[in-house]
Amino acid sequence: MNAPDAITKTMTGSGYTIAYQGAPGAYSHVAARNFLLSKAKDFGLPMQPELAKDTEISFTPCRTFQDVFDKVAANASQFGILPLANSSVGIIQTTYELLLQYQVSIVADVYLPIHHQLIGFPQTHARDVAAIISHPVALKQCSKFLAQLSWAQPRGFWDTSGAAFHVKEMNDPSLVAIAGEAAAKVTGLSILVPNIEDFSPNETRFAVVAPVAVAMQGVNNNFPSEPKLTCCVELDPESMDFSAFIAATIGKYGAKVTNIITMPIPERTWQYLFIFDLILNSNQQTQSVWTAIRETASKARILGIYTSIHASGN
Numbered sequence: 532m533n534a535p536d537a538i539t540k541t542m543t544g545s546g547y548t549i550a551y552q553g554a555p556g557a558y559s560h561v562a563a564r565n566f567l568l569s570k571a572k573d574f575g576l577p578m579q580p581e582l583a584k585d586t587e588i589s590f591t592p593c594r595t596f597q598d599v600f601d602k603v604a605a606n607a608s609q610f611g612i613l614p615l616a617n618s619s620v621g622i623i624q625t626t627y628e629l630l631l632q633y634q635v636s637i638v639a640d641v642y643l644p645i646h647h648q649l650i651g652f653p654q655t656h657a658r659d660v661a662a663i664i665s666h667p668v669a670l671k672q673c674s675k676f677l678a679q680l681s682w683a684q685p686r687g688f689w690d691t692s693g694a695a696f697h698v699k700e701m702n703d704p705s706l707v708a709i710a711g712e713a714a715a716k717v718t719g720l721s722i723l724v725p726n727i728e729d730f731s732p733n734e735t736r737f738a739v740v741a742p743v744a745v746a747m748q749g750v751n752n753n754f755p756s757e758p759k760l761t762c763c764v765e766l767d768p769e770s771m772d773f774s775a776f777i778a779a780t781i782g783k784y785g786a787k788v789t790n791i792i793t794m795p796i797p798e799r800t801w802q803y804l805f806i807f808d809l810i811l812n813s814n815q816q817t818q819s820v821w822t823a824i825r826e827t828a829s830k831a832r833i834l835g836i837y838t839s840i841h842a843s844g845n
Contacts, residue, residue: 550591550599550608556710556717557692562641562737563590563612565842570639573753574609574745594689596625600633603740611740615640618734620671622792626738627806630834631794636746637761637835639739643842646733647673649724650695650715651707657723662686664694665709673709676727683707695720738835746835755838758817760786760809765830768802780823786811806834 549567551559567588591608593599602608613629616622630637647669651660660683663670667687670677677685688694692714698706699718707723708714715722741749766776781788790808795801811817817836825831 547588548591548602548608549588549610549612550593550602551612552593552596552599552614553690554592554693554696554714555590556695556714557592557690558643558645558711558713558735559612559614559737560590560592560692561711561713562643562735562842563610563739565641565643565840566610566612566639566739569840570739574638574741574749596629600629600635600740603635603742604633606742609741609745610638611635612641613738613740614668615736615738616790617645617668617672617736618732619728619730620668623668627792627794630738630740631763631804633740634743635740636743636833637738637837638741638746638749639837639840640759641737641739641840641842643735643737644733645672645728645735646711646726646731647691647709647728648712648715648722649676649707649727650710650718650720651698651723652702652704653721655704655707655721655723658682659705660707661705663707663709664688664697666691666694669709672729672733673727675729676724692717739837740835746837750836754814755836757838758811758814758836759789759839760811760817760821760836761806761834762809762821762824763804763806763832763834764824764828765796765802765804767829771827771829773805776827779827780820781807781809783823784816784820786816786820804830 549563551563553559596613599611599613603611613626614623615626660680662684664686665688669691670685691710694708695710695714695718698708699720787810789810792806793803795803
């Protein structure tokens with residue numbers, strides 16, 4: 532399968548589709564498989580151990596993050612998988628911007644260990660490498676290794692696995708890619724240097740998004756025993772400061788804050804919205820915290836109530 536095929540090919544199934552950004556073998560594809568194996572029953576989906584041969588559920592590779600959101604919003608895919616943040620380089624701003632724009636909801640997040648491989652043709656030697664291609668975020672995660680190959684030019688590409696497909700299509704031993712083990716397997720290329728990420732405990736957090744109705748049904752049918760609540764909040768700076776808001780809501784009901792993201796509101800000079808990830812311990816605590824947030828903030832929206840999946844590898 533060449534690079535264009537990797538972008539456009541959609542496996543035929545019985546109507547359930549999971550869209551992800553990247554070519555087959557991308558980290559998002561691996562995260563989608565882990566979601567399916569862990570949470571399929573919660574959404575009434577069939578579970579199949581051999582996902583590549585699954586006839587019930589299909590995986591749809593997409594070139595851009597917006598393509599994934601478009602498919603989910605249009606009900607062309609039941610679920611979408613996108614990266615939220617990497618432990619080494621931080622949040623993926625584009626995902627959060629789109630999450631705020633679309634009427635979708637997070638139904639799970641997947642924490643996936645990320646181990647980057649230098650991938651190319653088996654006859655390629657390090658001294659012969661002229662260019663190294665990968666997604667810019669992956670290149671950033673391998674800066675120390677790239678510094679050792681100072682004669683090779685790093686080049687951004689639209690996807691890690693897509694970069695591996697491009698290397699295969701170009702059939703040029705001087706061109707290599709940085710991608711995961713799954714990308715090497717699906718392209719048939721060789722791992723020239725394993726585990727080249729700067730930090731070995733490297734991990735990416737992926738969001739699994741679905742139409743709001745699907746997310747609500749999942750929560751109503753099976754409310755998480757240890758729920759995670761993600762919400763966005765706008766505060767009126769004239770009547771409520773940040774510390775007072777925290778005390779009246781999250782602090783009052785003892786929610787655990789795992790992440791706070793601040794994003795500017797472009798049409799309002801020096802005003803911001805806040806995205807909170809909260810860990811709670813019951814349905815009642817979740818309702819109490821959310822009621823307080825909704826009543827205290829000038830605007831508030833739930834972006835998801837869900838549980839986390841910690842995958843074992845890629």
